[in-house]
Amino acid sequence: MSTVVMHNVVSVDGFIADVADEVGPLFEWYGNGDVPLVEGGAMKVSRASAAYVKPIWAGIGAMVIGRHLFDITNGWEGRPPAGEHVVVVSHRPRPEGWHPEASYHFVDDVARAVAKARELAGERTVAVAAGDVGGQALTLGLVDEVAMDVVPVVFGSGKRYFGSVDAQHLLEDPHVVIQGDRVLHLAYRVRR
Incomplete structure (x- = not known):
């Protein structure tokens, strides 16, 4: 069965974008290294980040x-x-005529969306974007792991990593702590 991982790049004060949906310096680490993330791609990261992100x-x-x-x-x-x-x-629904060949599915419920993604992923990982949808999936008990790429910037306000979660959720100690260049990769299993 697949693992469900809530993930996003995040500021140290817990925001995935500012109030205008701009990510500012959050994604700069995708271009500050010398190791391409994908063959021939423009995104190049540090060796430590590449060793973590590629797999x-x-x-x-x-x-x-x-x-x-x-x-x-x-x-x-x-x-x-x-x-x-x-x-x-x-x-x-899916926008009329929008990339009919693409394997995109539109579902009106978070729990059903995660179930559909698990079905499609098979044994592979389901990545849930942090923010409102990720927070809802966490609250519903559907998230197995929380992963963050923490960038050293303070936004002060904006779109929250956990969305509008208003209840306490316990996580295990981090099982991944990797320092890249201008990013800290962290991963926590959700305590059951």
């Missing part, structure tokens, strides 16, 4: 994202950054 990305079978992320990225033009499938949590 993580290769292990993703499906992603779960919210409609807002889908809209602001235009669904990455039908080519997700990792995995073969994307499940979009939305009360609106």
Whole structure:
């Protein structure tokens, strides 16, 4: 059975974007190294980050994202950054004529979205985007692990990593602590 990992790049004060949905310096570490993340790609990171990120990305079978992320990225033009499938949590259907060949599924419920992603991912990892959808999945007990790429910047306000979670959730001690260049990779299992 697949593992469900809630993930995102995050500021040290817990934000995945500012109030205008801008990520500012959060993604700068994707270009400050000398190791390409994908063959021929523009994203180059430190050796430590590449050793961590490459196998993580290769292990993703499906992603779960919210409609807002889908809209602001235009669904990455039908080519997700990792995995073969994307499940979009939305009360609106797939846009008419939008990349009919892309394996994108629109589901109006977080629990059903995670179930669909698990089905599509098989034994591979399901990556749930942090933010409102990720926070809902965590609250529903559907997240096995929380992974953060913490960047040394303080936003002060913006889009919260855990969305609007208003209850306490215990995590285990981090089982991944890797220092990259201008990023700290952390991963925690969710305590059951």
